Amino acid sequence: MLEQKILVSAQAETDINWPALEVYIRTHIKNLDSSPMVVKQFSEGYSNLTFLIQIGDWEAVMRRPPFGKIPPKAHDVEREFRLLEKINPVFPYAPKPYLYHKDLEIMDKHFYLMEKKTGIVLDDTIPQDYDEIPILRELISESTVDTLVQLHEIDYKKAGLANLGRPEGYLERQVHGWFKRYQNSKTDELVLYDDIEKWILAHIPDSPSPTIIHNDFKLNNMMFSLTDPGKPIAVFDWELSAIGDPLTDLASAVAYWKDEQDPFTGINSVTSLGGFYTRQEFLKRYAQKSNRDLSNFNFYLAFAYFKIAAILQQIYYRWEMGYLLDDRFSDLHEGIKNLLLLSHDVIHVRK
Known part of the structure; x- marks a missing residue:
C-alpha cells in the first residue's frame, strides 16, 4: 500500500491504527484500487467523532465515540449502525451503513462505516453563493419540517423497528432520566432548577401514538442539495433514536431552531441569522402536515430546553473534571444557565 494521508487531530493520529484500518477496509470492501487511503476529520462537535475515508474514488464516513472516559451506554455506535440497517430502506435520508467493528486492535473503541452523502450542511453560516438563491431560507425551513413529519x-x-425501544412510559422515563443525569453531573447550584423540576414532574401529559423519533433532529444534522435548493439529501446522527413520543422530537428541533433574539446557549444554528421560519411558523407547518394536537406543547418545549441544558452539563462536567481538554467547553456553564432560563420562561408563560 502507498503512504497514507491522515488529516486528523493529534490524538486521533496517534490513538488510531490507520494502517490496520486500511487493511480492514480492503479486506471487507472489494474492488478498491491501489490508491493510498486519505482520512480527513470533520470538525468536532459535542458527540461522536466523524471522519471521511477515501481510497481512490471510493468514499465512506467513519463514526466512533469520543476519546477518553465516557458515560456508560453513551455513544453507542453499534446501536446506531443496527438502526441504520433497518431505517435506510424506508427512509433514504438515513445513510446506508457498510461495516461495524467492535474489536479493539484498530482503535480504543468500536466504530462503523457508512456511505458518504454529498451536499451542504448548514451550521452557523451559509456560503455566500448558496445564500444568493431566492427564498433559500424559506425552502430550507419548509423541507426541515416536512422531513421531520415524514420520519x-x-x-x-x-x-422491523418495534424492538428499538419501549414506547409505553417513554416520556416519563425521559423526564426522570434527564433530571437524574443533570444531578449526577451538576457543578453549580442554579436557582431556577428546582422550580423547573417541580413543574415538569407535575405536568407530564399523556403521549400521542408512538413513532420513530430521531432524538437529535436539528438543522445541522441535515444535508441539503447544492443544486436543488432546499432539497434534503441526508439526516445524520441517529445514535439516540427510539420509538417514543414524536412531540419530544418536535420540541428538540424547535429548541435548537434558534431565533435572532436568543441568548447564548452553547449551541449554534444558522437560523439565528434571520430569514428562516420562526419557531411559531415551524410549529404551524408541523401541525398542518401531521395533524397532531400541540395543545400541550409548552410542556415539551420547557423539557426540551432543560434536556439540552442537561446534555451540555454532562459535557461541562467532564471538562471541569479534566476528562476533556478542549477549551471550547469552558463557557458552557453560561449556555446552561440561559437554557434553564428559556425553560423557566416557557413555564412562566404556561402559568
Whole structure:
C-alpha cells in the first residue's frame, strides 16, 4: 500500500491504527484500487467523532465515540449502525451503513462505516453563493419540517423497528432520566432548577401514538442539495433514536431552531441569522402536515430546553473534571444557565 494521508487531530493520529484500518477496509470492501487511503476529520462537535475515508474514488464516513472516559451506554455506535440497517430502506435520508467493528486492535473503541452523502450542511453560516438563491431560507425551513413529519409517518412495526425501544412510559422515563443525569453531573447550584423540576414532574401529559423519533433532529444534522435548493439529501446522527413520543422530537428541533433574539446557549444554528421560519411558523407547518394536537406543547418545549441544558452539563462536567481538554467547553456553564432560563420562561408563560 502507498503512504497514507491522515488529516486528523493529534490524538486521533496517534490513538488510531490507520494502517490496520486500511487493511480492514480492503479486506471487507472489494474492488478498491491501489490508491493510498486519505482520512480527513470533520470538525468536532459535542458527540461522536466523524471522519471521511477515501481510497481512490471510493468514499465512506467513519463514526466512533469520543476519546477518553465516557458515560456508560453513551455513544453507542453499534446501536446506531443496527438502526441504520433497518431505517435506510424506508427512509433514504438515513445513510446506508457498510461495516461495524467492535474489536479493539484498530482503535480504543468500536466504530462503523457508512456511505458518504454529498451536499451542504448548514451550521452557523451559509456560503455566500448558496445564500444568493431566492427564498433559500424559506425552502430550507419548509423541507426541515416536512422531513421531520415524514420520519414520524413511518410505520415502525413494518420497518422491523418495534424492538428499538419501549414506547409505553417513554416520556416519563425521559423526564426522570434527564433530571437524574443533570444531578449526577451538576457543578453549580442554579436557582431556577428546582422550580423547573417541580413543574415538569407535575405536568407530564399523556403521549400521542408512538413513532420513530430521531432524538437529535436539528438543522445541522441535515444535508441539503447544492443544486436543488432546499432539497434534503441526508439526516445524520441517529445514535439516540427510539420509538417514543414524536412531540419530544418536535420540541428538540424547535429548541435548537434558534431565533435572532436568543441568548447564548452553547449551541449554534444558522437560523439565528434571520430569514428562516420562526419557531411559531415551524410549529404551524408541523401541525398542518401531521395533524397532531400541540395543545400541550409548552410542556415539551420547557423539557426540551432543560434536556439540552442537561446534555451540555454532562459535557461541562467532564471538562471541569479534566476528562476533556478542549477549551471550547469552558463557557458552557453560561449556555446552561440561559437554557434553564428559556425553560423557566416557557413555564412562566404556561402559568
